[in-house]
Amino acid sequence: MAVFTAVTLDDLTLLLKKFPIGNAIAIKGISSGIENSNFFIDTERGEYVLTIFENLTFAQLPFYLQLMRHLAERGVLVPAPVPDQAGELVVPLHGKPAAIVSKLEGSSQMAPQPVHCAAVGTMLAKMHLAGRDFALQQPNLRGLDWWNETTPLVLPFLDEHNAHLLRAEMHFQSAFAACDHYHRLGRGPVHADLFRNNVMFIGERLTGFFDFYFAGCDTWLFDVAVTVNDWCIDTGTGVLDAARVRALLDAYHAVRPFTADEQAAWQPMLRAAALRFWLSRLYDLYLPREAEMLTPHDPTHFERILRERIATPAPGLFA
Ligand SMILES: Nc1ncnc2c1ncn2[C@@H]1O[C@H](COP(=O)(O)OP(=O)(O)OP(=O)(O)O)[C@@H](O)[C@H]1O
Ligand SMILES: N[C@@H](CCO)C(=O)O
CATH class of the missing domain: 3.30.200.20 (Phosphorylase Kinase; domain 1)
Structure with a gap:
């Protein structure tokens, strides 16, 4: 409820x-x-x-x-x-x-095809461009600072295998956030939680994005990575589906072309986006708020995605 x-x-x-x-x-x-x-x-x-x-x-x-x-x-x-x-x-x-x-019309498309992913890519790029002149500033409250605060809270609950993964990935992401490519990435207001359940469709027509309550100012590429990690995967394994990835990225690129810095940052950013939700799901599972009345989302889904992104390079942002 x-x-x-x-x-x-x-x-x-x-x-x-x-x-x-x-x-x-x-x-x-x-x-x-x-x-x-x-x-x-x-x-x-x-x-x-x-x-x-x-x-x-x-x-x-x-x-x-x-x-x-x-x-x-x-x-x-x-x-x-x-x-x-x-x-x-x-x-x-x-x-x-x-x-x-x-109220938006339509319903969530929980089994997206390339055509749906393309519509999401187009609207996401439009959203990033439209946000460029938004005056208010608020950081992504689930960004690196929050990961640093949350990691020591959840580590005691993890087995050695996962604790090692979390520590190693935090180390990797801290270095990534300090590198030159990262600092040259385009930034602005991002949705930061654009999962299948936060987009409405009527058939193949996208009717809206909603649930902006994790939005904040961050790199646009982080938003793309969060979106691809949900829209373009086999939900059982976390493996990317090449046709859906291509559809989403090509549609986005046609509206706001990706840069060479973004291309260079793409693989680590997919890992960052997986880490963000692995951590929040671990936090919600092991340190639930008092008011929480629902079964938390399964953290192992994003542990799988993180391991998969480390093991297998994703298709590039553009050819
Ligand atoms: N503007 C809207 N138009 C149509 N339906 C909406 C709108 N906002 C919310 N809903 C409906 O309400 C449901 C819950 O909304 P929402 O996802 O924002 O809640 P939430 O509590 O922030 O959830 P979560 O964080 O788990 O995604 C949605 O799945 C959708 O069906
Ligand atoms: N999209 C988040 C839930 C918060 O909206 C998750 O799947 O963990």
């Missing part, structure tokens, strides 16, 4: 008095998702999604909501936040921050 904070139709009626989207008609909790309480809401003006943020603070939220607004205004398909009558995108509800965004 993923409604940590309950909201009744009466609560919604009161809340919507502050929003220019008509009166409340219905509210329905959304069962998927592990971070926030989400609701589909119907109003006299249409369908929206109400999110109550269970972990993010009032101070952190403007970055995410303003970013979504910035991207939506530039034609990137993302949910558009709805400002209240005072122009606020984040409002208190039951003492927690909340926001209303437009």
Whole structure:
């Protein structure tokens, strides 16, 4: 279940008095998702999604909501936040921050073909370009600093085989983050969690990216690597599917051409993207937050992907 904070139709009626989207008609909790309480809401003006943020603070939220607004205004398909009558995108509800965004049509494509990967690559490149003039700055809060903080917390839970892998990969990634190629990589706001369950499709048509609540400023290549590590793999083995990788990368490259520095950084970046989710899944499994009510995601999936990326070079970014 993923409604940590309950909201009744009466609560919604009161809340919507502050929003220019008509009166409340219905509210329905959304069962998927592990971070926030989400609701589909119907109003006299249409369908929206109400999110109550269970972990993010009032101070952190403007970055995410303003970013979504910035991207939506530039034609990137993302949910558009709805400002209240005072122009606020984040409002208190039951003492927690909340926001209303437009509802995307469609559903997640959990068995993507090259055509879906190409659509994701195109929209991801458009998103990176559209984010270049976004004024707010917030680091990727699940970046190298967080990995450094988290590694000693999870190491005691690992067997020697995995502890060795984690220590060795942290060593490798620290050196990578210090190298010249890395510092020349293009940067900006990135989604940083663009998995299959965070993109909507109707058939082969992409209708939107959502769940921006891990977004932050980081290298664009990190975003591409996170996306490829989920969209272009055999989920049983973590092995990359060459046709889907090619489709995603070629589509991205056609909108924002990759650079030689990005090509040089590609293999270590795929490992970095695998490490990021291996670590967060280990952390969620061994050090669960009190409010956590869901079965954590399986860390061994990303351990497998990391080992596979170390063992087998991925197709290059471009020929
Ligand atoms: N703007 C939107 N339009 C349509 N559906 C949405 C929208 N936002 C969220 N949803 C629906 O709500 C579900 C949960 O949302 P979301 O993934 O953002 O939750 P979460 O708690 O942040 O989850 P997680 O971190 O596990 O991905 C999605 O799978 C999707 O079905
Ligand atoms: N995409 C993350 C969950 C957080 O959104 C994972 O699969 O570990």
